[in-house]
Amino acid sequence: MISVSEAMSxxxxxxxxxxxxxxxxxxxxxxxxxxxxxxxxxVFIPLTNMCRDACGYCTFVKGPDSPHxxxxxxxxxxxxxxxxxxxxxxxxxxxxxxRPEERHQKARELLTALGYDSTLAYLHDQCENVxxxxxxxxxxxxxxxxxxxxKHLKPVxxxxxxxxxxxxxxxxxxxQAHYSCPDKTPKRRLDTIEQAGKLDIAFTTGILIGIxxxxxxxxxxxxxxxxxxxxxxxxxxxxIQNFRAKEGTTMAGCQEPDLDDxxxxxxxxxxxxxxxxxxxxxPNLERExxxxxxxxxxxxxxxxxxxxxxxxxxRAWPQISSVAQACEGxxxxxxxxxxxxxRFYQQKEGYLTTHLAHKIALLTGQAAHSTYVQSGGVPA
Ligand SMILES: O=c1nc2n(C[C@H](O)[C@H](O)[C@H](O)CO)c3cc(O)ccc3cc-2c(=O)[nH]1
Ligand SMILES: C[C@H]1O[C@@H](n2cnc3c(N)ncnc32)[C@H](O)[C@@H]1O
Ligand code: SF4
Numbered sequence: 001m002i003s004v005s006e007a008m009s010x011x012x013x014x015x016x017x018x019x020x021x022x023x024x025x026x027x028x029x030x031x032x033x034x035x036x037x038x039x040x041x042x043v044f045i046p047l048t049n050m051c052r053d054a055c056g057y058c059t060f061v062k063g064p065d066s067p068h069x070x071x072x073x074x075x076x077x078x079x080x081x082x083x084x085x086x087x088x089x090x091x092x093x094x095x096x097x098x099r100p101e102e103r104h105q106k107a108r109e110l111l112t113a114l115g116y117d118s119t120l121a122y123l124h125d126q127c128e129n130v131x132x133x134x135x136x137x138x139x140x141x142x143x144x145x146x147x148x149x150x151k152h153l154k155p156v157x158x159x160x161x162x163x164x165x166x167x168x169x170x171x172x173x174x175x176q177a178h179y180s181c182p183d184k185t186p187k188r189r190l191d192t193i194e195q196a197g198k199l200d201i202a203f204t205t206g207i208l209i210g211i212x213x214x215x216x217x218x219x220x221x222x223x224x225x226x227x228x229x230x231x232x233x234x235x236x237x238x239x240i241q242n243f244r245a246k247e248g249t250t251m252a253g254c255q256e257p258d259l260d261d262x263x264x265x266x267x268x269x270x271x272x273x274x275x276x277x278x279x280x281x282x283p284n285l286e287r288e289x290x291x292x293x294x295x296x297x298x299x300x301x302x303x304x305x306x307x308x309x310x311x312x313x314x315r316a317w318p319q320i321s322s323v324a325q326a327c328e329g330x331x332x333x334x335x336x337x338x339x340x341x342x343r344f345y346q347q348k349e350g351y352l353t354t355h356l357a358h359k360i361a362l363l364t365g366q367a368a369h370s371t372y373v374q375s376g377g378v379p380a
Pocket of ligand 2: 241243
């Protein structure tokens with residue numbers, strides 16, 4: 001891990017040559033994570049595609065007039081989870097729009113028909129639905145959340161996450177990626193990460209690159225994540241995600257980051273972040289994803305044998321066997337992991353309720369140890 005002043009220096013941002021940066025990063029990865037890369041076998045549950053935000057890069061979101069705007073019903077959620085279970089998936093990724101009912105009458109009506117008045121209350125109960133009827137572990141990616149909202153969700157999710165995206169306030173200006181997105185202010189995003197730390201929630205975050213930010217903004221964002229991790233120790237992984245331009249969005253004509261941009265950002269992340277933080281990059285957003293290994297990643301994120309990546313629906317997952325082959329060609333093996341990383345269920349106290357610890361023990365074949373868990377969980 002390099003110092004803040006080193007990371008902030010002009011030389012670091014403009015860079016030593018990419019080759020030596022990657023070499024350094026790969027060495028750090030090997031020293032901490034060894035020759036094993038990981039992924040999580042998951043199903044994607046897009047609980048609702050309505051949202052009060054309007055990110056310039058997003059096609060996941062559907063406006064209230066779209067015939068496709070929806071909430072999944074409880075039986076649709078369970079059907080996906082059951083089918084995933086049959087295919088040996090262990091994670092249920094709940095990824096959804098943010099507070100649509102605060103902007104759209106249509107969302108309020110759909111929620112009322114389901115018997116709810118808030119998306120987050122419905123999310124809680126659908127996580128519980130999956131938890132009590134299947135072996136899958138919920139991971140919640142619902143965007144910016146308050147302390148009380150995170151606290152309410154903690155007993156029904158093994159881990160949670162939210163992309164920081166970037167700390168630059170410039171992206172909120174008119175014509176920029178986060179214009180008219182109340183949930184994408186750096187303040188709200190950083191506060192969510194902070195509150196998750198206070199609550200001992202194993203947390204995933206990350207940066208989206210190529211959305212109008214500078215190299216210095218990327219470094220600043222990685223330092224902001226590191227600072228919160230140094231205070232609370234709760235960041236399990238940081239995703240480096242490349243923007244993909246989508247037809248029909250305001251950013252349709254914007255340039256996408258290239259492979260070298262990804263490699264340099266991954267290597268910087270590896271150097272700036274503590275070694276115990278997993279560095280993840282998705283294998284479906286870049287044909288040459290194998291090159292990420294040489295830049296210092298140790299994880300490919302969630303991969304699904306069943307559901308598409310609803311956020312990047314035009315980008316199919318590679319076969320898990322192809323990802324394994326790419327790893328093996330470079331002297332690495334590929335192993336499955338759970339949505340919550342091992343150090344949070346093996347060593348850390350307070351992160352899991354007894355119920356979740358028990359579910360994890362069943363999945364890993366280990367006995368739940370009473371000192372790893374806190375009391376007051378959902379009764380089994
Ligand atoms: O399929 C996807 N999974 C995404 N995931 C899922 C992620 O790959 C896995 O669920 C985690 O690694 C946990 O195993 C996210 C999770 C977060 O907490 C935050 C952001 C993302 C973003 C994506 C994404 O764009 N596509
Ligand atoms: C769940 C995460 O998906 C990412 N996301 C949303 N739209 C895109 C896109 N066009 N390209 C890449 N990633 C995207 C954002 O970073 C969001 O936080
Ligand atoms: S990226 Fe997330 S917050 Fe932004 S519009 Fe899409 S669903 Fe909403």
